[in-house]
Amino acid sequence: MTGIEVRAEEGGVSVTVAGRGRAAAFGRSVLDAAGALLTWPDITGRGSDGTGAVRPGTSGGAVLPDAFVDSVSDAQTWLWAVYGAGVARAVDACATGRARTLRTSADPGALAHDLHRLATGHWAARWWPASHLDGIPALDADLLGLELAALTHRCQQVWDADRDPAAELVLEHRAGIAPLIGWWRADPYAVADVLAAVRAVADDAGLDGDDLDELAAPAAPDGVRAPADPYAPPPGTAARAGVIAPHWPRALPDSHALAAGGVAGLPPGARLIARGTGTNDWCRHPPGFVDASEEAVTWTAFAHGSRRAVRVSAVAGTARPAPGVRPVAEVGADGAAPARARCERTADTWTGVVDTALPDTAAPALDVQVVLPGFDPGPQHPDAARRTREGLRALARRRLAAAAPPGSGHGSNGAVRSEDPGAPDGAGPDPAPFLAEVVAAHIEEDF
């Protein structure tokens, strides 16, 4: 049982799982339910430092979201199914003014576990720390998106009836349908349930188009049942069986130049002043622009005549930016307003040279970041963000280990498997792996 606090707020009612910490924003996941915003305040479920430090008495506490209910009668359609009838009654009492704060308990049911898995998948779709330097392969966005559509469909009672987030996901990731059908033909049991659910979503919403028609009646290989049953067991069960995905594209480019940052690239005759590693704040650039490693951003400060400048390099990520879309390098020293320069892309590296006044010390302490203007929400507290990033890399490694076949690289490199009895007490297992993670865990072997 999980302790829950229900409280009347201005403009709504909050439902909070007791005794949980909050990660930085990028370690959370949010979903829009009918009449409420659901927030998992720490998607790792283990404290933002990833060590598994969870306060006592919070068993199952990672599964349930916090909720801010702003339309109680909309939310009453699902509150009982996620938190139990006791919480639904408490929300009603707070909404009607019969109570201001109530403490009760919840027992997360199947729907809560599906939602938690969905929240994890949405987090992964935006924040998965793909990194060549760290050996964390990227996830296929469309394969993940279609599996999230299937999972969204499983959780259908939670969404606003006037919006259909599952159909939106199918449309957005329809490019993944043909490969999914191809995979199904080669190995029906691995993906049949996801395919059937995607088909049910398209059918329910009346989506059409050639790729979706193919979905409606895919030619089945001989002797294989068609994926006719939209009410199949949860997706992921097949994935856990360790099925290898054939013919899936590699998730990372073949070669990555190592981070530059050496003397190479400095103007002839320049004098090297210092080098260092910058901050790689994921929040300041969109997914895939920069390799997610802590070491991905490096800098070299140099003098050239009277000029003082910093050459900033960042290992590029897996996304292909549109022409003209380039991040800027930002160099701050001594708390002065940071100087910036637009980066250029060469092979797998972003490079920018920032002219800036340098403090007259032998080893200047520079704050160097790479950001995308227009997107960048501004800097954040560096230490908390670094701890959150570490926790999220640990989550990604844990999930890849759980998705990998036994004895493979991810399974044997010391990462904790999700079912490992040594997992910290109360942290609970992570949600089952996604197909995209299974694919990634296999591709990783090819490095």
Add this chain to the structure above:
Amino acid sequence: MPATPLGALQPRSQVVDRAWRELGPGLEPLSGPGGAPLTRAVKLLVLPLVLRPVLRPELAGDLLTAEAADLAAGLLRADGTRLAAAARWFTLLKRVRRALRVVGGNPQDLYFQRCYELAAEHGAPELPAAEETARQVVLELAARGDGRTVDALKAHLRDPVRARAADEALSRAWEDRAVPALPGPVPHTDALTLADAVLEGCAAPGGPASDRRDSDRGAPSARTHGAGETGRRNAGGAADPGTAEKALAALVRDLHGSRLGAALWVSGSVAAWGAEGAPSHLGLSAGPVPARPGVGSTASTAALPAPLDRTLYERVFTVLRAPGHPDLPPVPELVAAETARSCSPLGLSDESLRVALLVGGRLAAGLDPLGTDPGPTRAHRAIDRRWRRESSVARARRMTVSPPAPRSAADAPSGPLGAGLPGGLPQAGGSPRADGAPTPGPSAAALPGPGTVPDDGATGTRAPAPPLSGEDLLAGLGRSLRTPWVAYTRRLWARLHGRDVHAAGIDGPAELWSLLDGVAYSVLMDHRARVRAALRTLTDTTSGSAA
């Protein structure tokens, strides 16, 4: 009334869920993957047709007493055979629809209630006769909107004689307007005071604000339990809903909506909305004073002008694209009515809807999505809160836009970026991908128009300017948060216009707040969809996924 112990109440949705599952197999087409009834099955079938809380107030609340729960379960049990038959009809209709290649509309919305009727009439479908019945139903529902389509509109106005007649009718109606002498501040001070009273009262807790969207839940929740011992009414309650009702009635009675609309026809009016930089028409027109509407012959949802600048064609086009169009009169009547409407104050013919625009404009002008101060009325605070939550949601989703620079520095050519950029901003690269844009919803008409307002760089331009880069799109979206009234009043106008065409005025503060709150929600969803679309233009769209 005796207080029922809290613990004895059961959520109505749980009661329905349990009874539904007990009905056993045969309901799969109306159920989700886990066996629970589909949300739409509850909304369109179980509540309005089986439980019918309109007739049974004890079933109207979100929580049910034990007796009411028994009643609800019994009603569902008694209807089990019919529901199973409806489920089989639904499967059949979907199959026939696909075979006939009928598209458009959500099958659940279109067919659920019809299937329930078919089940009463025929029981379960019996092939092959049922096949023909299903064919007729699918075709009949698909043909429902005939004569009320964009094609019919196009054909109607393509005729040069009719187009000329429409043009002349517009000229006459425009000449006949009662244009006032130079008005004072717009809106009038009295109108603003009354609008504030409405906004304070309509959003009061325990007041009308329980449902986000107009819904068909039947009677408002009848709370069978008395006041508990633990607390009192939520959050004060200084506002008297009666005050809001009186203020709203006074606004309508004194024709404050018409007066606002007429004042916008006069140049030189002084905007008094209380928002810095807000023009007196709040962005409902690109120019200082709206001109006579043209007839027009084309429209594009992606590039609609500001509401009062739209042509006759564009105005009718938007209502034909919205849900509910099959219920409208045929196109010639729509065109005639729109001719008069477009020359009426605010482009609306119903006074209660004009007043709604006045009150909504006051709301929009006082919104402060980026600020931290409490807004002037309850309605402002309720909507500001949602927007302010949105910034942390956007961060969690990695869908951020840069915080806009302070007003003073907004349009300075060299922001913090200026110094290090030899070539200035990058040339526009990825033009917004057509299929990546958010699907234009029925009221997408209200999306801020292109280039009509200085701060509104969000939607591309019709002028032959270079396409905006993703970065510029994002910056424009960030800036648009500083002028929230633009998107809000346009979206509001589109809703009001749709209601006007359907002759659905607004009755009372509860209905008004439901509308105003729903518009705020839609504007937020629009904003999200635009950020999402802008982010997509940042990556090479030829490559599909990140792999």
